[in-house]
Amino acid sequence: MKTIGFIGVGIMGKSMVRNLMKAGYELHIYARTKAKVEDVIAEGAVFHDSIGACVADRDAVITIVGYPADVEEVYFEPGNIFDSAKKGAYLIDMTTSSPSLAERIYEEGTQRGFRVMDAPVTGGDIGAKNGTLSILVGGQKEDFDACMPIFKGMGTNINYQGAAGCGQHAKMANQIIIAGTISGVCEALAYAKEKGLDLQVLFDSVSTGAAGGSQLTNQGSKIIKGNYDPGFFIKHFIKDMKLAKEEAEAADLSLEVLNQALANYQELEDAGFGELGTQALIKHYEKN
Numbered sequence: 001m002k003t004i005g006f007i008g009v010g011i012m013g014k015s016m017v018r019n020l021m022k023a024g025y026e027l028h029i030y031a032r033t034k035a036k037v038e039d040v041i042a043e044g045a046v047f048h049d050s051i052g053a054c055v056a057d058r059d060a061v062i063t064i065v066g067y068p069a070d071v072e073e074v075y076f077e078p079g080n081i082f083d084s085a086k087k088g089a090y091l092i093d094m095t096t097s098s099p100s101l102a103e104r105i106y107e108e109g110t111q112r113g114f115r116v117m118d119a120p121v122t123g124g125d126i127g128a129k130n131g132t133l134s135i136l137v138g139g140q141k142e143d144f145d146a147c148m149p150i151f152k153g154m155g156t157n158i159n160y161q162g163a164a165g166c167g168q169h170a171k172m173a174n175q176i177i178i179a180g181t182i183s184g185v186c187e188a189l190a191y192a193k194e195k196g197l198d199l200q201v202l203f204d205s206v207s208t209g210a211a212g213g214s215q216l217t218n219q220g221s222k223i224i225k226g227n228y229d230p231g232f233f234i235k236h237f238i239k240d241m242k243l244a245k246e247e248a249e250a251a252d253l254s255l256e257v258l259n260q261a262l263a264n265y266q267e268l269e270d271a272g273f274g275e276l277g278t279q280a281l282i283k284h285y286e287k288n
Helices: 011-022 034-042 051-055 068-076 099-111 124-130 141-146 148-152 166-194 199-206 214-225 234-250 256-270 278-286
Strands: 003-007 026-030 046-048 060-063 090-093 115-118 133-138 155-162
Touching: 003 011, 003 051, 011 026, 011 034, 011 124, 026 034, 026 051, 034 046, 046 051, 060 068, 068 090, 068 099, 090 099, 099 115, 099 166, 115 141, 115 166, 124 133, 133 166, 141 148, 148 155, 155 166, 166 199, 166 214, 166 234, 166 256, 166 278, 199 214, 214 278, 234 256, 234 278, 256 278
Parallel strands: 003 026, 003 060, 026 046, 060 090, 090 115, 133 155
Antiparallel strands: 115 133
């Protein structure tokens, strides 16, 4: 496989495109606003002004868009992926999306002669830039094996989770962990600030102990600096948590920590903070 059609050249996608080009793949990209991807075009990516043209005759197609509705659009709308990709192509949706939608795409795609996988990622913008993403893959094991070189172009922790939809279920579990962890980081910093501690000294003291981890290291350090730039948008995390909540409720499973984190983030989005990074959850505690 040499050619890849890539749809969704945003915060994550742009770095993934760069790393795939470094790995030797020919990248064809589609974005709604060409001006936002001029940098990767200058670096060698081939721009197309339609999804159909972007995916035609490619060995593989990767999508990483915003919401499940966007996933439906790029796959099912007339003239888009299912109508335009060549038969036998590998179709890899790396959006964090609905497990049931992943199953639907797999069923429809398989019937139409494609090899379909759901492969959401975790590791954030830093992992995307460094090519160290964790990739959670659902679909057929032989397709996973065939696409391993592509996955290795973007990540370092790549695991087959099971049948179609299982990649998305694994990502739901990941987001549930993050919801609780980032909440803990924010509560700890809010407590320490209230008690007059030096937050940087505290951070340096606990980040290498049992409380250490990527949420504290990456997001905690941003909070201390007052940096709320998005590595991952609050609005997108809310989407993920809602999906996880729906899946949990469908299984008659009550996840109280997830539900509280979702409520806190929803409050922030309602206040106009949806475009900030997830570390801006600290604003919930600053208001109280």
